[in-house]
Amino acid sequence: MILIADSGSTKTDWRFLTADTVLAQAYTAGFNPMYQEADEIYKELHEVLVPQLKDERPTAIYYYGAGCSSPERNKRVEDALKMAFPDSLNYVDHDLLGAARALCGREPGIACILGTGSNTCLYDGAEIIDNVPSLGFLLGDEGSGAYMGKLLIKAYLYRELPDDLAQSLKNTYNLTKDGILDTLYGSSIPSRYMATFAKFMHEKQKHPVIRAMIYENFSEFFERHVLKYKDHDKLPVNFVGSIAFHFSDTLKQVAKKYGLRVETIIKSPSEGLINYHQELLQAFGTPDKSEKQ
Template sequence: MILIADSGSTKTDWRLVTSDAVLGQAQTAGFNPMYQDADEIYQEVHDVLLPQLNDQVPTAIYFYGAGCSSPDRNKRVEDALRRIFPEAELHVDHDLLGAARALCGRKPGIACILGTGSNTCLYDGADIIDNVPSLGFLLGDEGSGAYMGKLLIKAYLYRELPEDLATSLTNTYNLTKDGILDTLYSSSMPSRYMATFARFVHEKQKHPVIHGMIYENFSEFFERHVVKYKGHETLPVNFVGSIAYHFGDTLKQVAQKYGLHVETIIKSPSEGLILYHQELLQTFGTPNA
């Protein structure tokens, strides 16, 4: 029995699986070791995840997480999990590898994450072979919910929104300039705060100004990331994440402008990861990738 975790900055989906069944599922807050230490991660897993597992103990854990991009950061997650599951075999990898495995399985392709944050990679069917770096909330995250929120809030504070949109935004979130800046700069997870405004963008997406923002967001994403990969003209481009899922029609329109073939858009990688690891268990009798 293995435990698979798909962790973004906002939430973590957990699945307990065997070679032919899903025994349970759970959800906790998201983790990002760029911003959180082992103690914070441990507390959430201990207080929120454990009660949902009903005393079932996995023999191996596969944790795919945002920010798990270096040995030091991965160790924070490993340390937290080891305190709770001392006998389990632990594998902590970047959520980008999880996305590639969920979207492409064992076939080559370009895998993209568009959720609270964004990332991309070129995948050869077994490993990530190229990655235009994701520069995070401060310098990058093009295409993401956080970037979309940033475009909206900048236009709002610079008084560039039409009056109807500005009034609606103010009333919906009870916004003030000081309130926005205080929340943004005091938050340990500023990207999560900015991404909350993606809901407003989705509700107003037919407004020409908002549609233009969505189009700009995705255009920057394709130009700065996807078209940099060798073979992007012929390889399938696949997406996972809430932003890709809820803005899929516009995403496909922008992709078409760049001559890209969008093959798959899914909201969550969980189902794909389950199938990937179950296939390994069935084929090799081991959870090892």
Template structure:
């Protein structure tokens, strides 16, 4: 019996598995060892996760999490889990690897996360072998909801939107210069605010101006990231995340323009991770990362 986790900064999805069934599921707050200490993570796991598992005790835990990109951070999460599950094999890795395993399985491919932010990697069927850095909210995140939102906000503030877009946008989000700047510079998570405008763009995606922005967003993503990987002409390009999922039709159209083969688009990694780890259990008969 193994326990897998897909953890972002907001929430963590947990699944308890055998090789052929899902025994249970749970959800806790999200974790990010960039900002949280082991004690805080331990407390949430002990107080919230443990009661949801009941009498089930996993022999191995595979945790894919935001911020788990250095040995020190990974050790912080491992130490927290070890206090709750002292006898379990514990494997901690980055959420990008979790995304790659969820959408590519054990086959090589280019794995892409398109949600509030964005990230990509070249995956060999087991591990990440190349990663064009995303550079985050301020300098990058092309393809993401945040990047799309920035395009829309700038067009609004520079008076480039026609009335049929500017008025409903202003009314929906109570937009003016002060509210925008306060949300951007007075918040610890400005990317979430900017990414919230992706919903408006989805609702108005048939408008040619909005459609051009969505095309621009995805074009920059492919040119700055996906096209940089060796083998992009022949490898499948797979996606996970809310933006990829909800804008899948346009995403596929833009990918086709660059001669790319899109095979898989899913909203959340957890279901793909279930299949990946169950296949490993069936193949090897023992927990294996």
């Protein structure tokens, strides 16, 4: 029995499965080792995940997570998993590989994550062969919910929103300048706070000012990321994440402007990852310490 995890900065979706059955589904807060240490991650695992699994324990854990882009960061997650599940084999990799496996399977394509944050890769059907770097919340995250929130809040604080939108935004979130800045700069994961404003933009997406922001968000994403890949106009472009899913109509419109072929848009990679790992279990069985699937 194995446990697979799809972890973003906001939430983590856990699936406990065998080669032919999903035994359990669980949720915890999201993790990002760019901002969090092993002890903080372990606390959530111990207090929230372990009770949901009752007495069952996995023989192996496959964790695909935001921020897992270096050995040092991956080790923070590995250490937390080892504390929570001392007898399991733990494999930690980037959520981008999870997205590529879930979206493309064994076929080549461009895989994109558009959720709280954003990332992309060129996938050859087996491995990630190119990745325009995701620079994170401070320097990048174009296309994401956090970037969308930044566009909205900057316009609000700079008094660039029409009065009707500004008042509606203020009333919805009880906003003050000091409250925004205190929450933003006092948060260990500021992108999570900014992404909360994407819900407002979805509700107001027919307003011309909001529609222009959404177009700007996706246009910057395509120009700074997807268009940099070889054969971007020939390969399918696939998306996973809440922003891609809920703003799919606009996303497709902007993609069409750049001559891109959007093939798949899903909210979560979990179902694709379940299929991927169950196929491996059927072919190879439960891994041991000498093999990594």
